[in-house]
Amino acid sequence: xxxxxxxxxxxxxxxxxxxxxxxxxxxxxxxxxxxxxxxxxxxxxxxxxxxxxxxxxxxxxxxxxxxxxxxxxxxxxxxxxxxxxxxxxxxxxxxxxxxxxxxxxxxxxxxxxxxxxxxxxxxxxxxxxxxxxxxxxxxxxxxxxxxxxxxxxxxxxxxxxxxxxxxxxxxxxxxxxxxxxxxxxxxxxxxxxxxxxxxxxxxxxxxxxxxxxxxxxxxxxxxxxxxxxxxxxxxxxxxxxxxxxxxxxxxxxxxxxxxxxxxxxxxxxx
Numbered sequence: 001x002x003x004x005x006x007x008x009x010x011x012x013x014x015x016x017x018x019x020x021x022x023x024x025x026x027x028x029x030x031x032x033x034x035x036x037x038x039x040x041x042x043x044x045x046x047x048x049x050x051x052x053x054x055x056x057x058x059x060x061x062x063x064x065x066x067x068x069x070x071x072x073x074x075x076x077x078x079x080x081x082x083x084x085x086x087x088x089x090x091x092x093x094x095x096x097x098x099x100x101x102x103x104x105x106x107x108x109x110x111x112x113x114x115x116x117x118x119x120x121x122x123x124x125x126x127x128x129x130x131x132x133x134x135x136x137x138x139x140x141x142x143x144x145x146x147x148x149x150x151x152x153x154x155x156x157x158x159x160x161x162x163x164x165x166x167x168x169x170x171x172x173x174x175x176x177x178x179x180x181x182x183x184x185x186x187x188x189x190x191x192x193x194x195x196x197x198x199x200x201x202x203x204x205x206x207x208x209x210x211x212x213x214x215x216x217x218x219x220x221x222x223x224x225x226x227x228x229x230x231x232x233x234x235x236x237x238x239x240x241x242x243x244x245x246x247x248x249x250x251x252x253x254x255x256x257x258x259x260x261x262x263x264x265x266x267x268x269x270x
Contacts, residue, residue, distance in 0.1 A: 001213060006040030008086040009047055010216055013223045014247035017210060018048050020089035027093040028100065031079070034071045035086070063179030064155070065171040068164075077162045080105050083182070085155045088209045090223060092202060096156075099199050103158035107195040108186065110136070111156035113207055114200075121152035122183050124198060133196040136183035140176040151198075153183060154207040163194060 001007050008018040015023075018035070025033055037044045038058045045055045056070045068083065075081055080103050082096060095111065102109040110133060112124050123146050125135045136153045137146050159167075167185040175181065189196050201207045205222045208215070228241035234252055238244060 001211075001216075006044050007210065008044060009040070010210065012089050012210075012216065012220055013227070016047065017089040018044065018086045021084055021086055021091065022048060022050075022053075024091050024093045024096060025082070025084065028082070028096060030082070032074065032076065034074050036067045036071050038067075062173065063177070064182035065168060065180035065184060068182055069168050069171070069180070072165050072168050075161050075165065077165070079161055080158050081161045081164050083155075083157045083159070085209060087211070088155065088207060090206045090208070090219060091156065092206050095199075095202055095206060099156065099158045102197050102199050103160065105160050107160075107197050108163075108189045109158045109197050109199055110186070111154045111201055111207065112151055112198040113154055113204060114151050115204065116150070118147075118150050118152045121154075123147065123149040124151040124153055125149070126151075131198070133186060133198055134190060136186045138175070138177075138181060138183060154201060155209075156207070157182075159185070163189070163192075 001010060003010070009016045011017075012020060022033065022035075032054065033052065034054045034056060035044070035048065036056055036058050038061045041055075041057050041059075054074055056074065058067045058070050061067070080100055082100060084091065084096075099109050099111055110124070115121065120139060122136045122138045123142055124133055125137055125146060126132065127134045139147060164185065167188040170188055171180045171182075171184055173180050186196055205219070205226070208219055208222075210216045210219060224244050224246055225241065227246040228238055228244045231250075231252065232238055232241065235254070236252055
């Protein structure tokens, strides 16, 4: 981001990236929410501190699996754990609910999407028969054949918590980056005969992450267009939706009486 500010505290639509994610989570009624922090941990924790929100620090930062290992002691064995990224701000609550429902406390559910350009993403490898997922292969470790796949893992998953803790404890870092990949839990689940299912994201926008000022600007415009579309669907007249700059909360309703500035009611002659 070329900034001293931690990435998840950059602002989109008047709210920090992490606040968008926490807002989507809040609608699910989770019993516990844990934020894993690393770079700029103290600043992040101070900015989004709220009742019931727990923090753990990942130091050093050795991959996504290592990040979740830090949170594991705070997770209750019963129920489902939903894993999200703090720099993917426009994820929809309905999508998260579908993912949790697909998990049902029994399966590993992964949020996936088909991309025209899958560069940089872990590829979804499916079994020869049926549509079940066999593995997620990170691009650094993928063969040319696997890199040609366009269905990718978004970084969002839902898993039975008891099983997830066991898989996290079994992760190894024998890969090109020498990191602990969270995606390796897929192979562990498959090896135990636990089903791994994919849930398709509703749109590319909701799974896009922010890694540069240009990407943040792109998501800002997508967010504004979506806000304009929603307002117009409710009857609001917007002269140029491409130029709207929406911030904060806006309540709309049909008024019974309308007052226009600079306008006088005509006087009816008797």
